Amino acid sequence: MTPTLILKPGTAWSDAWQRCLAVAPEAFRDDRVLTLWNAGWRPDGRVLPAVSPVDGSPVAGPPRLDGTTAHRAVRAALDQHRAWRHVPLPERRARVTATLDALTEHRRLLALLLVWEIGKPWRLAQADVDRAIDGVRWYVDGIEPMIDGRAPLDGPVSNIASWNYPMSVLVHALLVQALAGNAVVAKTPTDGGVACLTLASALAAREGLPVTLLSGSGSDLSKALVRAPEIGCVSFVGGRDTGAAVATAVADLGKRHVLEQEGLNTWGIWNFSDFDALAALVPQLFDYGKQRCTAYPRFVVQRDLFDALLAAYLPAVRTLRVGHPLAVEQPDDPLPEPDLGPLINAAKAKELRDQVAEAIERGAVPLHRGDPAEARFLPGQDTSAYVQPVTLLHPPPSSPLHHAEPFGPVDTVVLVDTEAELLAAMNASNGALVATLSTDDRATYDRLAPHIRAFKVGHGTPRSRGDRDELFGGLGASWRGAFVGGELLVRAVTRGPAGERPPGNFPEYRLLP
Structure with missing residues (x-):
């Protein structure tokens, strides 16, 4: 109970x-x-x-x-x-x-x-x-x-x-x-x-x-x-x-x-095997409900690796819990740590739910949808700004989820068969802030990464904004x-000095x- x-x-x-x-x-x-x-x-x-x-x-x-x-x-x-x-x-x-x-x-x-x-x-x-x-x-x-x-x-x-x-x-x-x-x-x-x-x-x-x-x-x-x-x-x-x-x-x-x-930050998977490491990253990729400029809402996956991705990804995403950020069982309990709180407002939550429903109606395949019954809320609380995590396979090209950042807890997966398709799918939004390519072969990464249109590109690890000793663009x-x-x-x-070329x-x- x-x-x-x-x-x-x-x-x-x-x-x-x-x-x-x-x-x-x-x-x-x-x-x-x-x-x-x-x-x-x-x-x-x-x-x-x-x-x-x-x-x-x-x-x-x-x-x-x-x-x-x-x-x-x-x-x-x-x-x-x-x-x-x-x-x-x-x-x-x-x-x-x-x-x-x-x-x-x-x-x-x-x-x-x-x-x-x-x-x-x-x-x-x-x-x-x-x-x-x-x-x-x-x-x-x-x-x-x-x-x-x-x-x-x-x-x-x-x-x-x-x-x-x-x-x-x-x-x-x-x-x-x-x-x-x-x-x-x-x-x-x-x-x-x-x-x-x-x-x-x-x-x-x-x-x-x-x-x-x-x-x-x-x-x-x-x-x-x-x-x-x-x-x-x-x-x-x-x-x-x-x-x-x-x-x-x-x-x-x-x-x-x-x-x-904004840009559609993507995570590419090509000739890759360490799915345990990827699974460990999945929950943190949902920080703040993916309402971040450096969130990764799109996975572009080599078709032959789709089953391995699902085996690692689905158990990880199923651990995510939604809830009121300040709700406790007893007065002396520490503040809770739900994985996801609300989106910025109820209108954004409705927009995102409508986009998901429309994408499914037009052919996207739902791979995961969080269970609202597992959320932690106060009795009678207004929950209209909350959205459960969702993962869709192949949102249709007509859907905003295909080419734009959802700014909410919605992941999309696109399957590809060639390196050219991989790069095209990772570059769907004409530029991004960050991207990651997971591949076992460093030479493959070095060859493909320069063609990914993101400012920061990681090799199997997420990139971030950084405010101290690393520039951002x-x-x-x-x-x-x-x-x-x-x-x-x-x-x-x-x-600076006259004639200085600005960054x-x-x-x-x-x-x-």
Whole structure:
């Protein structure tokens, strides 16, 4: 008999909100977050209602600003930038270090906000916070040679990022950009994370960092955040549709930019035998329900190895469990570690379920579908944002699951008979961020890997984004502008000697193991 679950005491959204009011009263007011610009917190904008993907309950919504207010904020950020760029490096380092210390002090609260706002399981939410802190400390310790002979940009850096990694992607970028001498402007993702980002920004602003935090629709704010002449660089992480519009705008203006866009990351299997090792990786490949830019939702498999793949893959995927990220049996139990929590919202969950159903109706073969009866939920809980893991064989070419990233716990398998078919299927989305090829023969890997259109290609192991000592990029339609990571992250937001060739989409930067 399944035990009745309860919410872990002290982890309710109301508990997290009261802690936010106590920690940063300047940034949180009653039941809303404020907007940060011109070094002050303001009740600007109309607050949009929002619900948690965890259980459909109300959470803080983003205040929707208009374009005029956003442009005023960007102009104020330029004034901050002109002052901050002259602050000596030792002082910038001290203020960023103090911010990191404050983030460390409140890491559990930041993680709890991520659980409620974007549905991250507790372990992954903590990891997102810790990766931001640890990653920026790496830059603090080694910044001198990275900026030697370089200067801040002529205007602030504008950051527009997706909702899935508010800390380790967005806050990490903001703090490194500020460390390099730039004022920073950030747009909160519409789908979630506004309270977490507000708290992090409040802690940074207290230490004197030139941070601007705005909320609103992309259509309302893009003129200020992308096209405004005051902006020195645009950093974008998100989907291809929005990214294409941003890419066109920055190209027309000749503005510096870093645009990371989705791609269908693939895992190829060719003349391979170590399926036990692959099986051990399958559960971790479902981290955060595959709502990651470096997730692997597509397996391209040599037909003769299909039976071996199924024998290894199916037992592994059947171990995955879905559940409420904060539900326990007893008050003193540790927080649970479900493999999968909710997707970002109920609409995305419905879209993905509809895509799966349509693909099956048009000929895809279901290889695995998780059992909802095994999920761990609170009594009467809204579960509309949860999707059980699904694996499909041969989604039809007309299905989005054939050529686009599902951004959810859906794997697809494509069988091939020749190396040419293998490469064609692995390159179905015209560029990706990562890919992996599992083959026993290193010579085969060395021969095929250069033809896989992904920035990072692994030999039997997954590749990741990496925020410290490894640069990151993409190929084809998955990337535009400067590569980031390590020294190149700093180079992307600073000016070097006259005539310097900026980092960018050049073949010499492609990463193989």
